[in-house]
Amino acid sequence: MAEREKLIEVKDLQISFGTGHKKFVAVDHVNFDIYKGETFSLVGESGSGKTTIGRAICRINPTSAGEILFKGQKINGRISKELDKEVIRKCQMIFQDPMASLNERAKVEYIVAEGLLNHHLYKDQADLHDQVMKALHEVGLLPEFASRFPHEFSGGQRQRIGIARALIMQPEFIVADEPISALDVSIRAQVLNLLNNLKENRGLTYLFIAHDLSVVRFISDRIAVISKGRIVELAEAEELFRCPLHPYTKALLSAVPIPDPALEKKKKLLVYDPSMHDYSTDKPVWVEVGNGHYVYGNQKEQEGYRAEYAKHASER
């Protein structure tokens, strides 16, 4: 495989909240790269820190250790004002709940244009209006929607407004934080298709945060599984589903309901018990077992993972 351009690099990231006694480390020792043009997914249960990582990349949450690089430049911690502005513009976010993330008192035109207004990225009023119309068109909304309020729209349409608001900044990187979990099944497919089309037309890169693994498999190139603030496994999407190594990944995969009564009823549910790891003497490390498949574990576990990986590889 040719060397791909790394858009985002996360190195030994730690994010904590509070200080002193109340200090709580939400994310620790997180390492991953996101290549240009790919969809990278972070999967884990609520409270695992997946949203926190996404927010840290967009400079919403401060980091306490480690580095985040955007196109090779450090973007966490103290950075120059110009770079700060650039990052805010180039890294946009789409939020989970389209009911809560849009300003109820503003018209769609203002909501979509707000980023441009804040950054003075327009020549005159006509140009501003033009850009808003273009963004609305791109996400499949009609021009007359610009003068309406968010409450007049359905869930799917609101999510499109949220996407238009991100797109208008001409971003290169989008953090999509559970963009479809609040939507209906039939609308989900539409929003996913829209995101996929935009990725192709605009050459976007996504960090997709989700807990629904069935969707993640369909849209992502690579998946990282996160548990309690640590990434425990990272692999290409199909690879992760075919050959999960870490017990947490296995438990997570077994919990996803399969829409097939025969398979679903005979399926065995695996339960993950974090106390199974004995890390008191043998410290765990983050190692590649092969072909871009990383897993977190101590020496003894690594041996087991490697054996399992080799077995899977020989069966293919």
Added chain:
Amino acid sequence: MEKKPIISARDVEIEFSLRGRTLKAIRKCSLDLYEGETLAIVGESGSGKSVFTKTFVGMLDANGRITGGSIEFEGQDMAKFKEKDWLKIRGKKISMVMQDPMTSLNPLKKIGKQIQESIEHHQGLKGEAAKKAAIEMLAKVGIPDPERRYNQYPHEFSGGMRQRVVIAIAAACKPQVLICDEPTTALDVTIQAQILQLIRDLQKELGMSVIYITHDLGVVANVADRVAVMYAGQIVEYGTVEEIFYDAWHPYTWALLQALPQLGVKGEALPTIDGTPPNLFNEIHGDAFAPRNKKALAIDFVQEPPFFKVSETHSAKTWYLDPRAPKVERPHSIQNLREKMEAAHG
């Protein structure tokens, strides 16, 4: 063995008055719930699945009313119930678990008291006896250390634990029917699997019939014995879970199955259901799904189809099943569904 229906709804019609206009939310729905079974009702939001089942516990919003049909339960017609009749049924014989465990508990009251409330009201137990029953119930739904948890408030519980408490309240009086309205949509997948298992265990222990309302076909495959598919205020197809997944007939059921992300091919667009559901303020002619169905027949726009029987347990409301209809092929992507799922998850 002939199974007995425990609830039997016939031609139920429900209307809402909204800003001086009338909305027909449910248009002649008939449904049987049998003893000990699990029935799943699926459909997109606004299809009326929640409204329909809310009538089984007398919890329609104030601006809604039942305008026709009957709902029979233990020889009584619940469609004609007044509020005082409901007090003997709701929470005791038929109870409901709501979607969001964050909002369905009283934040100012201790968890134990909230369970006790229902026990005292319906079972006539008082004081210590009721407290004991409440603690037993907490233990039964898998909450560790129930004596201590009894004295805690909802904010001290996680989402999954709160949903367990809500289920404990609903099941405290050993109801005959438990209605679960999207019980797991607000929860994580791992917690979801646990809650589904809990409901299944309780069902076995208490011999309840369970109605699931959901739009997740994965959950349906996990829990259901029978499935009813709803669209625009009507049931359009019902059958056993195998019949609905492997031998569906209604084009709307097909569309729901096609939109499954598990059937998606990477790099290709997922099939979507174009258009929007019909506006229920307007009179609907013919098959309500016809405007969104690319392969609709001419008659679909003119005349409403009746139910056609596919098997003893399976019926669909579509003209495709009429002997005079041209042969219509099921969409390619949902043929051999089972093999495809096995290939993806085997």
